Amino acid sequence: MELSGYAAGNQNLDAVFAALADPTRRAILSRLAAGEASVNEIAAPFEMSQxxxxxxxxxxxxxxxxxxxxxxxRRPARLKAEPMAAAVSWLGEFKRFWSSNFDQLDSLLEELKKAATKGAGNG
Incomplete structure (x- = not known):
């Protein structure tokens, strides 16, 4: 697997993951996905100060x-999702890793089922 998390083009990756680590910030991003909003509009559903x-x-x-x-x-905020693309790309490498492992597990389970079926037929 390539060390893309350390590539020069992904310098902002740490900041993106740090920002996404907080549930309040993720909720804010979800809110902004529906359109721009002021601080007061963003703060409304949260039990916290402006x-x-x-x-x-x-x-x-x-x-x-x-x-x-x-x-x-007013200082409206709007979602700028492009920086998430680097995070999605980085996570995609792990998706390929896990997909490969799950494919191998599926193959093994199929072999075990066939072996069990043959064993049951001979009993």
């Missing part, structure tokens, strides 16, 4: 997962 939500937004912004505009007094 400054606490703003801290989460700063982490997401540093990771490149959201961008924020200045619209008069």
């Amino acid at each position: 400054p606490a939500v703003s801290k989460h937004l700063k982490v997401l912004e540093r990771a490149g997962l959201i961008e924020r505009d200045v619209d008069k007094q």
Whole structure:
């Protein structure tokens, strides 16, 4: 397996995974997938202060997962999903690994079933 997590093109991978590690930030990203929102709109479903939500937004912004505009007094945030592509690609390598292992396990189980069927027919 190639060490793509260490490739020069994936320098932001650590920041993306760190941002995604928090359930509140994942919920914020899910909310922003439906469209841009202000800090107040994002904070509404959470039992936390607006400054606490703003801290989460700063982490997401540093990771490149959201961008924020200045619209008069409002600073709407919007999802910027491109940085997740590097994370998905990195995880895809492990998906191929596990798929291969599951395919081998399926083959072994089929062999065991055939052997059991032959053994039962001879008994």
